[in-house]
Amino acid sequence: MVFEYAPSIESTTILKLANRYQHFIGGKMVAPAGGKYFDSLNPATGEVVAQFAQGSKKDVDKAVQAAQNAYDKIWKKMPAAERGKYLFRIARIIQERSRELAVAETIDNGKPIRETRDVDVPLVASHFFYHAGWADKLQYAGLGDKYSSYGVVGQIIPWNFPLLMLSWKIAPALATGNTVVLKPAETTPLTAMLFAEICQQAELPAGVVNIITGDGETGKELVNHPGIAKIAFTGSTEVGRIIAQSIGNTDKALSLELGGKGANIIFEDAPIDEAVEGIINGIFFNQGHVCCAGSRLLVQENVAGEVIEKLKKRMSLIRLGNPLDKNTDLGAINNAPQLAKIKELTQAGIDEGAEFWQAEVNLPTTGLWCPPTLFTGVWQSHRIAREEIFGPVLSTITFRTPEEAIEKANNTPYGLSAGVWSDKGSRTLWAASKLKAGVIWSNTFNKFDPTSPFGGYKESGWGREGGRHGLLPYLKSSVKG
Amino acid sequence: MMRINIDSTPSSLKSFLNELPKVDQVGAAARAAMLATRSIKNDSKKKAIDLAISMVDLTTLEGSDTPGKIKSLVTKALHPDPSNPDVPHVGAVCVYNDMVSIARAELDRIGGQSIPVAAVSTAFPSGRASMAVKIQDTQDAIAAGASEIDMVIDRGAFLSGDYKLVFDEIVAIKDICGQKAHLKVILETGELVTLDNVRKASYLAMAAGADFIRTSTGKISPAATPPVVLVMLEAVRDFYNTLGIQVGVKPAGGIRTTKDAIRQLVFVKETAGDLWLDPRFFRIGASALLNDLLMQRMKLQTGYYAGRNYVTID
Numbered sequence: 001m002v003f004e005y006a007p008s009i010e011s012t013t014i015l016k017l018a019n020r021y022q023h024f025i026g027g028k029m030v031a032p033a034g035g036k037y038f039d040s041l042n043p044a045t046g047e048v049v050a051q052f053a054q055g056s057k058k059d060v061d062k063a064v065q066a067a068q069n070a071y072d073k074i075w076k077k078m079p080a081a082e083r084g085k086y087l088f089r090i091a092r093i094i095q096e097r098s099r100e101l102a103v104a105e106t107i108d109n110g111k112p113i114r115e116t117r118d119v120d121v122p123l124v125a126s127h128f129f130y131h132a133g134w135a136d137k138l139q140y141a142g143l144g145d146k147y148s149s150y151g152v153v154g155q156i157i158p159w160n161f162p163l164l165m166l167s168w169k170i171a172p173a174l175a176t177g178n179t180v181v182l183k184p185a186e187t188t189p190l191t192a193m194l195f196a197e198i199c200q201q202a203e204l205p206a207g208v209v210n211i212i213t214g215d216g217e218t219g220k221e222l223v224n225h226p227g228i229a230k231i232a233f234t235g236s237t238e239v240g241r242i243i244a245q246s247i248g249n250t251d252k253a254l255s256l257e258l259g260g261k262g263a264n265i266i267f268e269d270a271p272i273d274e275a276v277e278g279i280i281n282g283i284f285f286n287q288g289h290v291c292c293a294g295s296r297l298l299v300q301e302n303v304a305g306e307v308i309e310k311l312k313k314r315m316s317l318i319r320l321g322n323p324l325d326k327n328t329d330l331g332a333i334n335n336a337p338q339l340a341k342i343k344e345l346t347q348a349g350i351d352e353g354a355e356f357w358q359a360e361v362n363l364p365t366t367g368l369w370c371p372p373t374l375f376t377g378v379w380q381s382h383r384i385a386r387e388e389i390f391g392p393v394l395s396t397i398t399f400r401t402p403e404e405a406i407e408k409a410n411n412t413p414y415g416l417s418a419g420v421w422s423d424k425g426s427r428t429l430w431a432a433s434k435l436k437a438g439v440i441w442s443n444t445f446n447k448f449d450p451t452s453p454f455g456g457y458k459e460s461g462w463g464r465e466g467g468r469h470g471l472l473p474y475l476k477s478s479v480k481g
Numbered sequence: 482m483m484r485i486n487i488d489s490t491p492s493s494l495k496s497f498l499n500e501l502p503k504v505d506q507v508g509a510a511a512r513a514a515m516l517a518t519r520s521i522k523n524d525s526k527k528k529a530i531d532l533a534i535s536m537v538d539l540t541t542l543e544g545s546d547t548p549g550k551i552k553s554l555v556t557k558a559l560h561p562d563p564s565n566p567d568v569p570h571v572g573a574v575c576v577y578n579d580m581v582s583i584a585r586a587e588l589d590r591i592g593g594q595s596i597p598v599a600a601v602s603t604a605f606p607s608g609r610a611s612m613a614v615k616i617q618d619t620q621d622a623i624a625a626g627a628s629e630i631d632m633v634i635d636r637g638a639f640l641s642g643d644y645k646l647v648f649d650e651i652v653a654i655k656d657i658c659g660q661k662a663h664l665k666v667i668l669e670t671g672e673l674v675t676l677d678n679v680r681k682a683s684y685l686a687m688a689a690g691a692d693f694i695r696t697s698t699g700k701i702s703p704a705a706t707p708p709v710v711l712v713m714l715e716a717v718r719d720f721y722n723t724l725g726i727q728v729g730v731k732p733a734g735g736i737r738t739t740k741d742a743i744r745q746l747v748f749v750k751e752t753a754g755d756l757w758l759d760p761r762f763f764r765i766g767a768s769a770l771l772n773d774l775l776m777q778r779m780k781l782q783t784g785y786y787a788g789r790n791y792v793t794i795d
């Protein structure tokens with residue numbers, strides 16, 4: 001008698017999709033000045049999810065103006081505890097609409113419903129709850145009583161965690177008293193527009209949050225707008241660098257959360273079975289579209305055989321397919337250019353002589369997919385050991401001693417995340433003190449919490465998000481230097 | 482892969498067990514929690530329920546057990562749902578030593594020859610008796626017709642580091658079982674407490690010749706917690722991959738609902754693999770569980786819940 005899992009598809013009836021979504025400016029849904037719209041596709045099917053407004057300079061102007069008005073007339077003057085109440089209200093509505101948001105995110109992004117339901121949306125709510133609590137306690141944020149908000153903050157977020165990145169941006173900005181113009185990614189604008197509805201439902205004062213949809217050009221207008229006091233960006237290091245250059249001669253403040261090539265280090269005394277789970281979670285969570293992914297597996301040579309054997313067996317159990325199936329582990333690749341990039345780098349790995357292995361899976365006939373992929377015999381000078389692939393592709397590098405592990409882990413222009421697997425507390429603490437990474441996980445990987453600051457060293461970013469540290473990029477010291 | 486090469490001197494046994502990879506408790510619990518989110522519906526659920534019924538070790542281990550109670554139990558074991566002849570019979574019945582002959586005779590009388598009788602043994606549940614008593618206990622059960630022996634390990638010896646004593650006891654009982662009875666070794670994980678101990682005890686039992694490793698007596702709580710079952714399934718999987726010997730797993734204690742039982746099958750499928758989805762290699766020690774499985778089975782067939790009076794109490 002064979003026991004297989006029958007399809008268990010999450011119903012989508014809870015989500016009432018509009019054909020078209022407008023910009024959210026000054027508390028209202030506003031048609032784009034240029035009258036243009038673009039499609040957002042479901043990456044698992046290729047079908048159009050809905051149309052979204054293409055933002056232009058005029059739209060950005062209007063949104064910045066609305067944010068400035070709201071800042072001057074309402075938000076700046078409002079008692080901090082009242083600001084906090086709005087954030088609490090938003091957090092509760094997110095919880096109430098959690099199933100709808102999870103379904104929407106899965107359809108627009110391609111990630112499995114298990115992750116949107118169990119990870120993304122609960123974290124979104126918890127980010128708003130956490131920051132709601134901070135709103136009237138900012139004198140304990142580290143600047144004493146001498147702080148102030150910036151004013152209008154421009155925020156640009158990526159497609160890998162659309163709603164979660166929105167919450168990481170908007171919650172601290174509002175808690176610290178700023179108003180916001182946010183641009184979601186071109187391929188995943190849906191949940192941002194549902195969030196706009198939530199702002200209306202929460203009766204957030206008009207103009208405190210404005211959302212403009214569009215492509216890179218829209219983002220450029222936002223970055224270069226003179227009315228913006230601060231830019232917060234999450235995305236590629238390449239774009240982050242352009243943003244830093246373009247505002248270099250202005251007095252705009254900047255925080256960046258960029259790429260990574262995280263080292264997941266398995267020492268010989270690691271709890272092997274849990275480490276294998278951690279490797280899986282490190283690179284196959286969210287199709288590997290994770291800036292802090294554990295995309296470099298550093299494994300001690302004397303246990304590498306056992307680890308790789310177990311890893312391959314475990315990778316063969318990964319269930320790839322319809323993201324709305326509650327038993328799916330690995331969903332669709334978000335967009336075609338990203339899939340092309342993954343394929344290019346995978347080919348580079350093969351061409352450079354690394355050993356290539358993929359789990360046997362039946363890929364669906366429509367949509368964008370990549371099987372779980374493993375490279376062994378990877379060395380520091382391979383492209384797949386250095387460049388961010390941002391997909392379900394793992395590069396395995398071996399090391400002989402703890403010192404060598406640290407040296408290899410740090411030998412990258414990035415510095416966002418690392419994982420250390422060992423049963424020996426002293427070794428873990430030693431490794432953590434040597435690793436140049438903003439987040440270091442011990443015997444776990446890809447765990448997020450709003451109380452914990454997140455951000456990068458080196459080319460992985462400036463500033464932190466979450467925790468007390470995550471408030472500081474949204475506050476300026478009012479002590480004149 | 483792992484080295485499994487035990488000469489049974491106390492020091493080599495100890496160093497073998499101490500060299501096993503450690504278990505991270507948080508990670509094991511997280512994996513179990515993730516697997517618990519698997520959604521088993523429709524056809525899969527139907528198959529899972531029948532598979533689970535065929536894996537139940539239908540158990541009564543009470544001081545108040547009587548011949549009448551045992552006869553009632555074995556009748557239910559053979560025909561879990563008297564109005565539905567397509568319901569499979571359970572995996573085995575599990576009783577105390579002195580009830581074995583009654584259970585065996587009654588099963589034979591009513592046509593249940595294919596259902597084995599399992600006897601708990603070696604001074605179950607505490608295991609606090611002399612080796613002579615434990616041997617006698619086992620010999621009695623086999624003589625009375627038990628074809629499965631569920632022995633308890635000496636947890637006191639294990640916790641004091643005397644792995645050799647535990648090992649030797651299992652070997653001695655296994656010798657008595659010989660070809661006549663399958664040996665299930667009860668680790669009583671609720672008393673071993675840590676997952677590292679669960680892994681060590683699993684290997685100790687397998688190395689000493691266990692055919693099955695069983696979580697608990699059912700008399701101690703916690704019993705078959707998800708992380709414990711997960712670690713034991715990893716142990717039998719790795720033992721099989723290294724030596725080619727397939728040892729079974731029997732969680733017992735605390736598995737009361739169909740949902741719990743299906744979770745066990747998901748653990749098996751995604752940890753040890755499909756080879757263990759077989760009553761010869763996976764059993765669930767339970768009493769109340771069977772009725773919940775039957776009620777859910779009726780629900781799938783008829784579309785509504787029939788209520789308690791439509792299943793037999795024992």
